[in-house]
Amino acid sequence: MSGNKGLSRLGAALTGAGAAALWAFSRGTWVSAVYEDTLAGGGTAMISGAEWSAELTAVALLLLVGTIGLLSLRRVGRRIVGAVSALAALGAAVSPATLLLRGADPERAHAILSSGSDGSATGATTAAISEWADITAVDTANLFPVLTLLGCLLAVVGGVCAVARPGEDAPKMNKYEKEAVRREHIREDLDARPDSGRVMWDALDADIDPTEDASRG
Structure with missing residues (x-):
């Protein structure tokens, strides 16, 4: 006889949806920065969510593993995985929420865009701008941070569902x-x-x- 899974299946579905949202929407543009470079000239550079908040990719993978765990583990395991997934999603929501509330920090945008400027020597990815370029304006593209925040919310709700009602396990046969x-x-x-x-x-x-x-x- 199979056990009653409670809300763990719903929790797994919401957590999986949250993982997919974090992965997809962190690839979109979060910040655009206008810069001036006395040598190379000025322009506009785009920063994705994964670049602005590098932890989002790791959290998306963790939530994907959590989804599998909610479908395959027993009651106690489902409750633990639900709690970890909810906390991870809650932590991941801080960055897009801060960006939407406070706007983009020009210094952080400069650091991200200029990182890897010594790529010719180290083999790292070539920087979007040089270290001596000046950021003259930054603009937040609200769409993808908002969608990422909604993905975090889905995963939080999914984890809470699994913690609150993990269901019962099927009795083990001797x-x-x-x-x-x-x-x-x-x-x-x-x-x-x-x-x-x-x-x-x-x-x-x-x-x-x-x-x-x-x-x-």
Whole structure:
């Protein structure tokens, strides 16, 4: 008999949706920065959510693992995974919420865009701007941070559902019950396929006389 899963399946669905949202929407543009460079000239550079908040990718992967755990673990495990997933999603929500409330920090934008400026020597990714470039304006693209925040909210609700109502587990069968079920399945196979060599070997392995069962049927 399968156990009542409570709200853990709903929690898994919401957590999975949150993981997908974090992964997808952190790839969109969160910040655009206008810069001036006396040598290379000015321009506008875009910063994605994954660049602005590098932890989002790790949280999305953690939530994906949590989704699998909510579907496969037993009651206590589901409750623990739900709590961890909810806390991780709550932590991931801080960055997009701060960006939406306070706006983008020009110094942080400069640090992100100029990182890797020595890429020719180290093999790192080439920077979008040089270290001596000046950030003259920054603008927050609200759409993707808002959608990322909603993804975090979905995962938080999913984790809370699993913690609050993790459901019950199916009772574990002891070894005698398992053996009885196995023998019953073998007898059914003997009735259905008495000439099968594999079924006969399974019957002998389970101390069942296939000839006796065949004559009885």
